[in-house]
Amino acid sequence: MSDEVQITGEPMTVPTMCRFTVDRPLYPDQSFHFGSAEAAEMSPLASRLFAIEGVAGVLITDNRVTVTKHGPTPWPEVGPQVGASIREHLASGDPAVDPSVRESIPPVDVLRDRIQGILDREVNPSVASHGGVVRLLDVKQNMVYVQMGGGCQGCGMADVTLKQGVEIAIRSEIPEVGEIMDTTDHASGNNPYYAPSKK
Amino acid sequence: MPRLLLMLPTRTYRTPSLLAAAARCGVELTVASEEDSSVAHLNPAGFLTLPFSTPDACALPVREFSRQYPIDAVIGIDDLVVEATAVVARSLDLPHNDPDAVAGARDKKRSRQLLAAAGVACPEFVWRSFDEPGRDLPPEFGFPAVVKPLDLSASRGVIRVDDGEQLTAAVERVEAIVADEAKYLAESGFLVESFVSGPEVAVEGLLRDGVLEVLAIFDKPEPLEGPYFEESIYLTPSRLSESQQAELVETSAAACLGLGLSEGAVHIELRVTGAGPVVIEVNPRAIGGLCSDVLKFGTGLTLEDLLLNHALGDRAPLPERVDRAAGVLMLSVGGGGTLERVEGIEAAEAVSGVERVAITAHPGQLLQKWPEGGAYPGFVFASGSTVAEVERSLNAANATLTLIYES
Numbered sequence: 001m002s003d004e005v006q007i008t009g010e011p012m013t014v015p016t017m018c019r020f021t022v023d024r025p026l027y028p029d030q031s032f033h034f035g036s037a038e039a040a041e042m043s044p045l046a047s048r049l050f051a052i053e054g055v056a057g058v059l060i061t062d063n064r065v066t067v068t069k070h071g072p073t074p075w076p077e078v079g080p081q082v083g084a085s086i087r088e089h090l091a092s093g094d095p096a097v098d099p100s101v102r103e104s105i106p107p108v109d110v111l112r113d114r115i116q117g118i119l120d121r122e123v124n125p126s127v128a129s130h131g132g133v134v135r136l137l138d139v140k141q142n143m144v145y146v147q148m149g150g151g152c153q154g155c156g157m158a159d160v161t162l163k164q165g166v167e168i169a170i171r172s173e174i175p176e177v178g179e180i181m182d183t184t185d186h187a188s189g190n191n192p193y194y195a196p197s198k199k
Numbered sequence: 200m201p202r203l204l205l206m207l208p209t210r211t212y213r214t215p216s217l218l219a220a221a222a223r224c225g226v227e228l229t230v231a232s233e234e235d236s237s238v239a240h241l242n243p244a245g246f247l248t249l250p251f252s253t254p255d256a257c258a259l260p261v262r263e264f265s266r267q268y269p270i271d272a273v274i275g276i277d278d279l280v281v282e283a284t285a286v287v288a289r290s291l292d293l294p295h296n297d298p299d300a301v302a303g304a305r306d307k308k309r310s311r312q313l314l315a316a317a318g319v320a321c322p323e324f325v326w327r328s329f330d331e332p333g334r335d336l337p338p339e340f341g342f343p344a345v346v347k348p349l350d351l352s353a354s355r356g357v358i359r360v361d362d363g364e365q366l367t368a369a370v371e372r373v374e375a376i377v378a379d380e381a382k383y384l385a386e387s388g389f390l391v392e393s394f395v396s397g398p399e400v401a402v403e404g405l406l407r408d409g410v411l412e413v414l415a416i417f418d419k420p421e422p423l424e425g426p427y428f429e430e431s432i433y434l435t436p437s438r439l440s441e442s443q444q445a446e447l448v449e450t451s452a453a454a455c456l457g458l459g460l461s462e463g464a465v466h467i468e469l470r471v472t473g474a475g476p477v478v479i480e481v482n483p484r485a486i487g488g489l490c491s492d493v494l495k496f497g498t499g500l501t502l503e504d505l506l507l508n509h510a511l512g513d514r515a516p517l518p519e520r521v522d523r524a525a526g527v528l529m530l531s532v533g534g535g536g537t538l539e540r541v542e543g544i545e546a547a548e549a550v551s552g553v554e555r556v557a558i559t560a561h562p563g564q565l566l567q568k569w570p571e572g573g574a575y576p577g578f579v580f581a582s583g584s585t586v587a588e589v590e591r592s593l594n595a596a597n598a599t600l601t602l603i604y605e606s
Binding site for chain 2: 056068070072074075076122123126127129130132154156157158159160161163164165166168169187188189190191192194195196197
């Protein structure tokens with residue numbers, strides 16, 4: 001491998017995100033998401049990236065870094081800064097993520113039980129009033145996969161229920177949780193509580 | 200971190216795009232809807248219930264809420280919330296449209312009066328009550344004419360008539376449609392206006408301190424000659440000449456000024472005639488349905504990004520729309536009925552240039568034909584190097600899609 005670090009930037013479907021693939025491992029076989037500069041304090045690499053104006057999120061996965069940014073600065077200007085920060089980080093010899101961060105994540109079984117408890121206690125008795133249900137499908141590392149059913153499936157307010165309600169409840173009790181993914185096929189919902197319809 | 204109050208009707212198509220834009224803006228979010236959320240107890244700062252249909256009653260609860268959770272910006276871009284949004288923003292001393300101007304724009308009779316008074320070209324019109332004996336007399340301006348309820352959206356209840364007999368039938372039909380709409384006040388009556396022939400276009404804009412910034416001009420290539428006005432394809436950039444587009448912009452700005460609108464999203468529909476543009480509608484909201492997905496700006500910002508940034512006080516120069524032709528097709532309900540399934544989605548997605556097929560109707564949903572109906576079953580998005588190419592892609596995708604209704 002050449003000493004010169006090769007980095008390829010790849011715009012993603014979501015325009016505020018760009019994936020940077022590095023020609024060497026950054027965080028081998030592991031993944032961690034940082035949603036704020038405060039959360040990134042235990043990650044030397046993410047901290048460097050959050051120092052770039054407009055960076056709002058950093059996902060470090062093996063040899064890839066996915067950066068989320070907001071603000072008007074276009075990717076052609078932000079990208080070189082991201083590349084420089086990654087090169088600076090590699091030259092420093094620091095770990096991408098402090099090992100203590102990974103150790104702070106509860107085991108998957110524990111996460112699964114705690115999340116299921118929140119859904120059983122706090123979420124599902126409430127969404128049942130709309131004929132809905134939120135199911136925990138899986139937990140991988142700290143990634144959570146949920147599925148919405150009944151009145152929630154295809155409901156115009158499903159996203160609000162998930163992001164403003166369910167996610168808040170889970171994160172406030174278990175801050176170590178990473179991304180929460182909605183795997184629901186909303187198009188197949190045949191009895192949404194609020195069916196989207198009007199302008 | 201600033202707190203954004205997002206005024207979101209429960210049945211809007213826009214929830215995912217607005218929540219995603221709010222997340223990208225990095226704001227604390229409070230979602231206000233007209234119905235209680237079943238999970239409001241999980242996040243007291245995140246939810247608010249407001250009576251959107253009585254806008255003046257929305258101000259007090261928001262001010263009380265804001266004492267505990269200060270609100271820095273308010274946005275509402277759907278028909279059902281634009282009046283309440285103006286009232287709430289004014290009560291918080293945030294940039295806002297004059298609520299009376301918004302109400303005037305939404306009331307088709309009042310908006311016609313204001314536009315005419317401002318010298319903006321719009322159809323001749325006469326207002327009539329459903330109760331008056333002469334409700335179906337031929338209008339002075341003759342036929343063809345259009346019968347139009349005052350307060351329905353998506354061309355619901357809008358019917359072209361070419362003679363007195365059709366006018367009588369249309370008035371009866373419109374009366375039945377509004378009677379079916381719980382919130383429509385029958386005493387509001389209806390308009391009979393002159394039918395303006397010619398290509399229809401839509402101007403999508405953002406008003407900033409009273410100045411109209413045009414974000415896109417859409418051509419509607421399918422002839423909208425009636426008798427009903429279910430829409431089909433929107434294409435941008437417009438194929439009209441530069442001078443015609445300049446006239447559209449000038450007329451749109453004059454219309455906004457005439458109505459007293461000054462802040463936020465605006466969607467203006469006009470007909471292009473030999474005598475210049477004629478304003479059909481000025482809506483103080485963003486383009487409807489999922490159609491905003493067709494617009495991307497700068498490095499990929501969405502329309503919702505621009506509107507949220509505007510609400511948050513950003514007055515930097517607006518980015519240009521990405522330099523690529525784009526279009527959206529609103530799927531026709533066809534014969535209407537109870538939807539069982541939609542066939543051909545994969546084939547439609549495989550059509551060159553098609554970016555996405557979004558079916559928004561759900562199995563079991565009753566889809567009504569226009570003029571009774573007002574909901575599209577889905578949307579197809581395409582892009583290409585020219586609008587002709589985009590139009591071909593949309594039509595090819597449309598040809599593969601079939602709505603299957605329960606028998």
